[in-house]
Amino acid sequence: MAEACERFLNYCQVERQLSLHTIRAYRHDLSCFTGLTGAQQPLEAFSAAWIETAAQSWSSTPGLKVITVKRRVACIKAFVRWLFRRRLLSFNPLERICLEFKIPKRLPRNLRTEEIKQLVAWTPQASDHEGASRRSWDQLTARLVIEVLTLTGLRIGELVRIRPADMDRQLGQIRIVGKGNRERSVSFPDQVTLLRLRTYQEQVQRRFGDATLASALFFNGLGRPANEQYLRRVIRRYAESTQLTRRITPHMLRHTAATQLLEAGLDMRFVQRLLGHSSITTTELYTHVADHVLRSEIARANVRERLETSDN
Incomplete structure (x- = not known):
């Protein structure tokens, strides 16, 4: 065996x-x-x-x-x-043999729009002073990682494997190798995040030297490529500093990206491609999360009032 x-x-x-x-x-x-x-x-x-x-x-x-x-x-x-x-x-x-397992359906946990706004409202600046620089660098990295995850729906494991060579700045795309070694391209909606990534890499260069740039997209305070554990920790601490009451995880940001796109009316097949789901069934879970938008729109339409109100 x-x-x-x-x-x-x-x-x-x-x-x-x-x-x-x-x-x-x-x-x-x-x-x-x-x-x-x-x-x-x-x-x-x-x-x-x-x-x-x-x-x-x-x-x-x-x-x-x-x-x-x-x-x-x-x-x-x-x-x-x-x-x-x-x-x-x-x-x-x-x-x-016949083995069946009934897995309880658990809806994805996502952030509300106001929570996302609260997370990205503050933009920390990297400090070159060694005393406070480590914490400020962690905050700067966390803020940018939160933005990238929320806009792209990347898995945290996919993010830490990205190298600058995987980015096409002209097209605003990143080549991703996801689960099962399946490749896909993830696009940014505009140039703002790409400019912030470029600024971040310039700060990496000034702080840690040219040799580090090609090895990763994000770095910890010691100039080493950021791993999953580091990013989870700095995201949690950054979220706590913004007074959010919920514990924030990278996967919540992935769920949030999918929910925001569906609520904006993007076709589910496009969301499936963005997230790298092999089956549309997985993506369909997010439609339940976005249902509250449909309910509020139905309530706003107020069809009953239109039908029952007298023309007189």
């Missing part, structure tokens, strides 16, 4: 060219599976009962979410299909 798992992960990385994030998740899921079945078990002993037992064990584990169990089982299914296609298994165990 252990050897087969490594061969499967190598196949996912080399032939399917899945992202490192997906490979890490697969490795963890397979480790959980072999932890129950035994990493040294011969493949000849593989049975449908292994998958069912693992699913039951995970489902009964306190604190383990249904969506996590479903993801683990999906990984095992992909592993089994690969084993069967490579003839490492003489039969397909998936034909003998």
Whole structure:
């Protein structure tokens, strides 16, 4: 089993060219599976009962979410299909089991328009004085990252992988490599954010030198490429400084970008392309969030009054 798992992960990385994030998740899921079945078990002993037992064990584990169990089982299914296609298994165990998981539908959490305005109302300036410069740099970076995420709907993991070479300033586009190594282009609605990004890079150059510029789009206070943990932290602290009561996360900003575009009347297919969703079903979740706009417009139209008011 252990050897087969490594061969499967190598196949996912080399032939399917899945992202490192997906490979890490697969490795963890397979480790959980072999932890129950035994990493040294011969493949000849593989049975449908292994998958069912693992699913039951995970489902009964306190604190383990249904969506996590479903993801683990999906990984095992992909592993089994690969084993069967490579003839490492003489039969397909998936034909003998039926596993269904009902995941509670959770609507995306987005920011209201007034909350976004409150976030971007203040524009901090980078300080060159070492005493206060670290905090001011964090605030400057957070403010610009919030603007980029809210306008583009990028995932935070996609943002930290962007390099200046990925940007086409003339077209106002960024080349993104998203989930499943799928490429897409994300456009800015105008030149304002692009000019702010250019100003930010000029500050990076003055503060940390030319050598850093090509390695990332955003940097921490030490001149190193900003990672996800750093950006999550500075966004949270920046939001707290603007007196917002809710805890702000990068994914909330992604949801906000989608909701704002749908409320503005953009076709759902365009929103799907912008966010990099492989299925329109995922994008449709945002229509529920935007429904309050429809309700308010219906109320404003006041059809009842038009129908019942006398012409006299």
